[in-house]
Amino acid sequence: MGQHLVILTRGIDLSVGSNLALASVVGALSFHAGAPATVVIAVMVGCGATVGAINGLFYVFGRLPHPFIITLATLSIAKGLALQLADGRAIPGMPDSIDALGRDSVWGLPGSVFVVAGVAAMLFVMAKTMVWGRWIYAVGGRPDAALRMGIPVSWVLVSVYVISGLCAGIGSVILAGRTDAGSPLFGNLLELDTIAAVIIGDASFLGGRGHLGHALIGAIMIGVIRNALNLLNVNVFFQLIVIGVVIVIAVESDVLRNYLEGRVRVLQAGRQS
Template sequence: MERSRKMKAKTEQLFRKYGIFFIFIGMVVLMSILSPAFLKVGNLLNVVRQISVIGLIACGVTMVIITTGIDLSSGSVLALSAVVAASFAQRADWASKMYPNIDVPLIVPILAGILVGVLCGAIVGIIIAKTKIPPFIATLGMMIVARGAALIYSDGRPISSLKSSYNFIGQGKVLGIPFPIIVLVVMAAITHVLLTNTKFGKYVYAIGGNENAAVVSGINVDKYKVLIYTYAGMLSGMAGIVLSSRISSGQPGLGVAYELDAIASAVIGGTSLNGGIGKITGTIIGALIIGVLNNGLDLLNVSAYWQQIVKGVIIVAAVILDERKNRGKK
């Protein structure tokens, strides 16, 4: 009796720790059975490439949620960064004829897009830190402002005719691996190291665990909140660059509802909405689960409308499991 109780406790602990990974493997196996085309290398690379943009945003969103915050502005910041970066990456044929020796280096549109994301994130962080308004309101405001700014900047039109060097970011491959996947892996690794092996990461978890205790222990909470939202904004800016280069166009309508998929990825991956808990590895697996689900349902010719319903059910189920898990720890 005692042995079976211990076995049950170990099984529960194992599932609590690696449950999301087991669910991901189960989904891959199920999709491969339902559709033989799913396990083809080209399709698997396509799944990861498709979630690379959401994955980038989700890495920043994870950090925000760990501090009990939320970021609803990611999709709009992505769009603003995309149109700004694309405007600097345009092929100006008339200019090249008149001034053949003048060419805008690739680093310029990249820095421009990242700078827009950093600026938007910093503004949100400062507003939250200094006014103490809920992150929901601050990021909702930025979502509306950034979308409007993208429309004004682009005059509501797509910015196309981008340079091939810029398009390589979203369309190119290195050793057969799509470049967006490399960008995602690098930034996910950097974010993971920041959260697990730096003072910054310890403070992020401390703020999310108990903000008042963090203040008493001497942590400059306002400063780190600004840094957290700035970092999340930077990743949204990078996502805008990747997406605009992938479709060879900067469009003010890009990124609609991407913030919801990013939040879903983080929550499905085990990041607690109550704060203090979350890992980048879990978030990436959460994004992959959404990617596998979307891709698998597409291969099975399931309506996009039903896909939204399935995704919504999964998100709610993930939050319910998270609440029960945290309740069990108390």
């Protein structure tokens, strides 16, 4: 969901996997330092949001040509920090409430489902009913026009990267609860899955078009594809190839759709004239 907002603004966040790993390690270390569950959760979510803020601030106010550069850098930095802090190994132990969130079920549904549903509801309300949500679509669709309209483009861009990092931090809480540990190896290639989910969910790399619900459907489809490949005993290395092919097909479909829509608009304009 965080990646979806970033792509809506014509950006990309390659650091989500490393950000998740770093947040889980920091959370495990804070737990072993004696912090209560609420503080551990706040630390993990705050760590994710901090990395997201660094991405957004450096991209916008550092006047970088594309967010690919800073998010690729923070991918490496966050992964290195996680490995350094954890000494290259998993750190076992999480508060009972976090373990319950990752492992227990309510009404037959995993606790993580309610977390995802809650985050989705908040982001949906923000994107569809608040001015900020309209600004995101405006910045992604026509950045120059948005600037001329007086929209604070810079802070809108920073906000989506903060939310992307925040979502990575929330994801680290759920994953740490499932495994009862923090690990620098969490989130490997997670950025590929998030990008694939957003593009499969009908968002456009050209920005300004996409729906949060469709991104969630895309994430479910990625999960179904991986589960099906596992059930068929497909080699894990070949699974990476399949996901890569899915991304290529999704991107090419987006390019073809934009081309056809452009041709239709030209034909319609020609008939009207």
